[in-house]
Amino acid sequence: MGKQKKQKKYATMKRMISLKDQRIKEQDRAKTQKKKKEDPSVIKEQEVAKHPSCMFFQYNTQLGPPYYILVDTNFINFSIKAKLDVVQSMMDCLYAKCVPCITDCVMAELEKLGMKFRVALRIAKDPRFDRLPCSHKGTYADDCLVQRVTQHKCYIVATVDRDLKRRIRKIPGVPIMYISNHSSSNNSGKNHSSITLDVRSANSRRTTFSQNLELLSISVWDAVFLGLTPRP
Template sequence: MGKAKSNKKYAVMKRMISLKDGRIKKSDRQKKKKKPKPKGPSQNMSIREIPQTSSAMFFQYNTQLGPPYHILVDTNFINFSIQNKLDIIPSMMNCLYAKCIPYITDCVMAEFEKLGRKYRVALRIAKDPRFQRLPCLHKGTYADDCLVQRVTQHKCYIVATCDQALKRRIRKIPGVPIMFLSQHQYTIERMPDAYGAPKL
């Protein structure tokens, strides 16, 4: 035997008992009135703490950015530079048309040392005397957190990274440009127009 076809019912709503039904008590028949909210400053207000905006920021424009540029370098940025056969400091200068000072934090150096012999060339480049070292006072050696924390405190840095997750985190911080590799050269993102930054 075949199955009997059942027609689909469209826009069917659940049946509700009307307030006039005999099964409902008199006290329940009247709709409950909402209590009016008290007006004025006496009511309980939720207090939100908004982080203080940096004095370097003029709306979305960062006034502390200017030559010579201070660039925080991430581990994968150096690795990708080696793969693309780019000399870091001259390539940075070609990108920004100004003097660049690369900075390396202790966390980034610790990450290179953890990576082992495979990345010994990158470690040798990171130990170059032209790279300035920044000491880390926090616990742990996770470089991404370290860079994000440093950039939120001081708005004078450009972050050089090729890590997508770190880029996403830095884009949420206003006024911090990101340098990355694209088509075998360095490009910069979110740089103010006043300094003649190259357009993407």
């Protein structure tokens, strides 16, 4: 005879572990407890991020020749399309020695793209490029570049990605390098590309302005009265 099929019991509930059980950690017990209502009259304390010491007035003292430039994945691909030599074009832009730097995350992204981007991978392995090791988990290049730039203000970021540009503009004192197209002066109709450096962001101007007021011990209202406002 065959085995009888077991029928599922209707409206049965699984057994739950009690909160006093030893297998439950203290962190999980704290989550189940109700949060106390905050008193609106109590003044909240907030930690304000300090400005880095390298930001002296409107200049970043850590930036200087030779310039160390963090290169993004898209920047190498667009430089190939524009037929630009990365190192030579950077030196033509800044009129100084430039050292392109590639992190392990950017190299991993280029390797994942496959044979279609083998030329970009060959350029990234150029001996003129410095290789920067990554100690974090994952291989997402944008987060890696933003994290590295916030910790160390000695880099210029070379990228064409709009989202990455938007994130880096929020960090004061970090210039952005990108590829721009220019139309020729004669009527040939051809366009030529070049690498250009982005101007200081509004966030950089705002932080340097507030830092100048702190150094001069002037309040914001006195600065407005005297006409000392940050340039647009």
